[in-house]
Amino acid sequence: MTVSVSLPEVWSALEDVRARRPLVHNITSYVAMTVSANALLALGALPAMAHATEEVEDFVATADALVINIGTLSSDLSAAMRKAAKHAGEVGKPWVLDPVGCGASAYRTHAAVALAALAPDVIRGNASEILSLAGEASAGKGVESISRAEEATGAAMALAKRTGAVVAVTGAVDYVTGGGAPIPVRTGHALMPLSTAIGCALSAVIAAFTAVRPPREAALAALAVFGAAGSAAAGRCRGPGHLPAEICDALYLMSPDTLGQHARIGAPVAG
């Protein structure tokens, strides 16, 4: 049986993030750095963006959690990512893998598969990325998903079982699975995919929650909080332009009321 998480429990996790101010080490895409750092700060966490192989172990050792995002992969970054992921395992720090564009090139898929084998605590991707990382047919268009999240829940469960990670597949509805029946999170807004790196920022926010909760609870709480922020933010926007700034404001101003109004963590779907 898969036990879900209630919104009061989500709120309690957010309060713990705000109180503890976890340091989240980001090895991430150049596209995503600024919005990820700003989302973490608005949430109440502290970001560190550092990717030199000479220093990633020092940052992992100091940080409370790590997020690795392969968006603008290169050989230098790839080496730093593997080193950081291994060290996170050695020193017991939770880490999140965002396999951006997995399936879009053999290079990228191999890098994502290699990182997934290093025991991430959470893997978050869109349907195409999760399908590809799980070894099923990919339906991506570059780094964009053209599959629905519902089509990837089976792949997410298989990927969770193989890697030991909690897998979050995000889309119009998000799903979280630790291998069992995926739990849906109903929140967010259709404008969110029209602003770049919003999913990347979500992965960073998941990492912040892994500093205060076990992986499955952390993923569910982060999806609910970030999706509620996105939904509240979109209500203040005419288009996608101001969405990143509004999401940061909504994270900064998040309240139990806003959370309750914009997020539902539903019953498990049959898996």
Place this chain on the structure above:
Amino acid sequence: MTVSVSLPEVWSALEDVRARRPLVHNITSYVAMTVSANALLALGALPAMAHATEEVEDFVATADALVINIGTLSSDLSAAMRKAAKHAGEVGKPWVLDPVGCGASAYRTHAAVALAALAPDVIRGNASEILSLAGEASAGKGVESISRAEEATGAAMALAKRTGAVVAVTGAVDYVTGGGAPIPVRTGHALMPLSTAIGCALSAVIAAFTAVRPPREAALAALAVFGAAGSAAAGRCRGPGHLPAEICDALYLMSPDTLGQHARIGAPVAG
């Protein structure tokens, strides 16, 4: 005789971009990545930002168009750019060259000249960049132009003839030439040069239009649509701070009325 493009034809091209959602592969400056990706998404296209030499050919093969921007050039990026440009030629994908800062250093000028020799479909730059790339005296200040676009129309025509590319030189008035008399596009706003990477985002938008129209029509349509968005956006701003976000909203909300109100594609100037 140089045939221009009407605003209804521009609108039709935008409708085709929105319907087809072309995937635009960006090998671009770290400064320009976020705003380029957001402009493409707001326009209705899909961005991919990937620059590892190991995967650029895969992305070119999947993409509908490519944009190469040398803003934050390095030896790694330079190699990836040449590889991607060559592959675009091999597989028949249209591509746009943005020779940022051409003339500001010998290194940068050589890189831009080498890329221009690889048959880009469109080259877009400010007056200083186009003058330098055409082999005439540059008057840049770092990557900023201190020449007026009108001073570079002759160089643009020569560059178009030598490379086979359509050349767009942008400034207070923009000009497009395929070697013949430059066609002016009167749009945009004086705030636009006060926000970084707006010209880079324009180059990405031109690439999106090359996926649905031949190069000259694509360049004219992109200049008109992007300039109209900039002009409409500036009307909502007190300064340059919110301009990138407002341009994205204006691209997202673009209508025939807004286009007609903010853009004029004029008669050819004597060249």
Place this chain on the structure above:
Amino acid sequence: MTVSVSLPEVWSALEDVRARRPLVHNITSYVAMTVSANALLALGALPAMAHATEEVEDFVATADALVINIGTLSSDLSAAMRKAAKHAGEVGKPWVLDPVGCGASAYRTHAAVALAALAPDVIRGNASEILSLAGEASAGKGVESISRAEEATGAAMALAKRTGAVVAVTGAVDYVTGGGAPIPVRTGHALMPLSTAIGCALSAVIAAFTAVRPPREAALAALAVFGAAGSAAAGRCRGPGHLPAEICDALYLMSPDTLGQHARIGAPVAG
């Protein structure tokens, strides 16, 4: 005796920046590039972002000032930084060092110490960074300061004496010292540390002022203008999301009244 700078003198310096439009060469963090370039443009300066070792000397030679920021350090960037800093000394261009995260890793601390030995005109950092760079115990958390600026004024004075640089340590109150008693600058807003790379943008703005004033006056003027912009901007914000855009608008719209309303350059504190 330490002589301060009056707000009319600060305003005069800003007018000189706006009139001369200094070209500021940035070798900076990927997180900070966009906001730094936008702050410089809004201020009235011209940014150039270029970091290839093959061209940094050309950019230094053309630029009016240089800022080096080690935020996303790598071996390639580190080599470019040292080359640029040396060349700035050879050709007599003022430059500013922003030792982001100094103390967070041995790699980062060594790089910052080596750059500080190359005679920067100004060093700007938070308390943790200045304490670490001065060789005293660091109290950073990743790249975030958890010390108060007041705890680092002694270290700032020692660092200024050792390096010959003017040292600015920023926090709730900022302090500037050329080795003598630190001069406090009371401005800014508590939202500013909740938006990434705002301090980095400040360092770029200091560099712009070094093109028109000696280092100590430049640092004081930049702190007052940027802090006033931050304070005015925060008054228009519900949270940190729109702060970078609002700071750019406030820099663009800065007036003697706004400056006077939001900044105080106080009496020297006992050092």
